[in-house]
Amino acid sequence: MRMFRNDYSEGAAPEILAALAATNDEQTVGYTEGDPHCERARELIRAACGRDDVDVEFCVGGTSANVIGVTGLLREWEGAVCTKDAHINVHETGAVAACGRTVLPTDDSDGFLSPEAAERVWRFQNSCGRHMTRPGCVYISDTTELGGVWDLERFDAICDWADSHDLPVFLDGARLGSALTSPAAGGLTLEHIARRCGAFYIGGTKNGLLFGEAMVIAHPRLREAFPFLQKERCGLLAKGRLLGVQFETAFEPAADGGETLYWRLARNANECALRLRAGLVELGFKPYGDSASNQQFFVVTPAQRDALEAACGCETFYELSDEQVVVRFVCSWATGEKDVDELIALAGTLA
Numbered sequence: 001m002r003m004f005r006n007d008y009s010e011g012a013a014p015e016i017l018a019a020l021a022a023t024n025d026e027q028t029v030g031y032t033e034g035d036p037h038c039e040r041a042r043e044l045i046r047a048a049c050g051r052d053d054v055d056v057e058f059c060v061g062g063t064s065a066n067v068i069g070v071t072g073l074l075r076e077w078e079g080a081v082c083t084k085d086a087h088i089n090v091h092e093t094g095a096v097a098a099c100g101r102t103v104l105p106t107d108d109s110d111g112f113l114s115p116e117a118a119e120r121v122w123r124f125q126n127s128c129g130r131h132m133t134r135p136g137c138v139y140i141s142d143t144t145e146l147g148g149v150w151d152l153e154r155f156d157a158i159c160d161w162a163d164s165h166d167l168p169v170f171l172d173g174a175r176l177g178s179a180l181t182s183p184a185a186g187g188l189t190l191e192h193i194a195r196r197c198g199a200f201y202i203g204g205t206k207n208g209l210l211f212g213e214a215m216v217i218a219h220p221r222l223r224e225a226f227p228f229l230q231k232e233r234c235g236l237l238a239k240g241r242l243l244g245v246q247f248e249t250a251f252e253p254a255a256d257g258g259e260t261l262y263w264r265l266a267r268n269a270n271e272c273a274l275r276l277r278a279g280l281v282e283l284g285f286k287p288y289g290d291s292a293s294n295q296q297f298f299v300v301t302p303a304q305r306d307a308l309e310a311a312c313g314c315e316t317f318y319e320l321s322d323e324q325v326v327v328r329f330v331c332s333w334a335t336g337e338k339d340v341d342e343l344i345a346l347a348g349t350l351a
Contacts (some may be wrong), residue, residue, distance in 0.1 A: 001346070002339040004276075005313035006206075007175070007269060007294060007332040012246075015209035019169050019249040020210070020242065031200045032058050038244030044251035045202065045214055048260075049194035055217040057226055062174040063151055064235035065201045065213045067207070069170050071099045071200060071233075072225040078106040078136025080170070081121050083113050087144045087172055099233065102133045110289075111144030112154060115161035122165060122280060137198070138162045141172035142179040142188075147291030149179050151186025159196045168198025168219045175293065176264030177207040182307035183274075191217035198222065204246060208265040208333035212243040265333035269294035272331040272340050279344035282350040288318075288326045296329045304350045312343055 003009050011017065028035035042056040067094040070080050079102030082089055086299035088096050090105050096103055104125060106117035118138065125132050135143050140158060142150045162169045171193060173179075180190060180318050193200055204212040217223050230236045237243060250262040259267070273294040279296055281287060288297040297317060299309065305325050318326040331340070 001312050001342055002335065003313040004329040004331065004335075004343065006330050007178075008206050009313075010332060010334045011209040013261065013265055015332055016209055016246050016249055019066065019069075019245050022243050023241075026241075029232070030238045030240055031236055032240030032333065035241040035244060036193045037241050037248050040218065041244045044248065044253075045216065047264070048190055048251055049216055050191035051194050051216075051218070053218070054194065055223050055226065057215045057217065058228070058236050058237075058240065058247070059149035059213045059215055059230070059235055060206055060211060060243075062087070062172070062201075062203065062213060063095055064230075064233070065215055066139075066172055067095045067233055068226060068235055069201065069215060069222065069228045070096055070137065070198050071101045072222040072229050073170055073219060074101050074166050076100065077134055078102075079125070079133040080137050080139045081106065081110060081113070081167070082116075082139040083108040085109075085111060087140055087141055087145065087174075087229050088139055090145075096271060099190060101347060104133065104135055111146040111148045112150070113138065113140050113158055115157055118158070118161055135165070135167060138167050138169045139172065140169065140323045141174065142193075142292040143175045143182075143291075143295065146289045147293045147295035147297060148289065149182045149184040149292050150188055151184060152188040152192065153186065155188050155193075156196070168221075169173060169200075171197050171200035173201045174203035174213070174269075175206050175295075176202050177262055178270055178294040181263055181267040182270055182292045194218070202247075202262075204250065206332075207250075207262065209250065210242075212246055214243075214247050247263040266294075269331045269333055269335060272335040272337065273329070275337060276329060276331065276340045278338070278344060280347055283344070283348055283350065285347065294331045296331075297322050297326055300327055300330070301325070301341065307350055308347065311346055
């Protein structure tokens with residue numbers, strides 16, 4: 001049975017591997033600095049974002065992108081406002097703190113940063129003047145840690161709040177492909193994100209690339225800091241053209257005028273995940289949350305968890321009690337309908 005552990009278990013989409021192989025013997029300058037593939041990828045991503053006035057830089061992975069992006073927006077006495085389950089708060093081993101910056105979590109519990117909770121953190125952190133860390137940026141992720149998808153209304157609400165406090169928004173886009181091809185996106189587009197965020201990144205690692213994220217930077221502070229922070233914080237890849245080749249391939253216009261490879265890969269992952277969700281719900285399994293992305297969460301018994309984990313590698317996300325645990329199933333660019341149906345059939349024997 002195909003594993004449903006995560007969306008980066010496989011190597012890369014065939015088109016990506018073919019492009020890497022086809023350019024393997026080329027000799028280019030390093031560090032993403034001026035090679036034709038990185039420059040073409042930058043051109044394509046700017047076009048997709050509808051902006052020619054932003055920097056496009058390439059990072060090796062999500063943690064590196066988060067650390068460089070967040071710390072580059074902050075001054076020494078500032079912190080990042082985020083949810084308590086934000087990746088920078090719980091899943092990156094204190095990487096932001098290790099760089100001398102502070103994470104300022106809210107009490108939001110659904111993965112979405114709300115203006116109301118952000119305002120409470122703002123007021124508290126500014127209540128004692130110089131004696132407390134001052135909020136310096138807003139961090140959100142799309143999709144959220146629980147597979148939630150930001151829609152246009154909710155996204156604009158947090159951006160409006162941030163603008164009213166003169167805070168740049170940084171969007172962790174490790175699964176941005178899944179988010180923007182989800183039926184729950186509600187009008188939110190890449191172009192709109194590019195207009196409103198100080199910086200964000202387009203995730204490749206979790207959407208069919210071997211590795212890599214493409215960061216889009218509008219905020220002048222991060223534009224200046226990025227090259228130096230990337231080197232200082234061990235995120236600069238000497239063979240930088242490998243990143244450019246992948247994103248060039250992912251965003252090259254399709255010959256038939258249809259979706260580019262990047263969005264097609266993400267859409268497949270979502271369609272398979274929603275097929276899985278519908279099948280498990282029909283069997284009587286209880287969803288945890290309302291994910292419309294490639295991550296799906298379900299409440300199961302420990303015995304069901306053990307059987308499912310052994311068969312398809314799903315991960316335990318939360319232990320609610322001795323009788324109930326939350327498991328996560330993740331579909332990828334490589335997941336097929338037959339894989340999903342096989343898992344549903346197995347789950348049927350456990351229901």
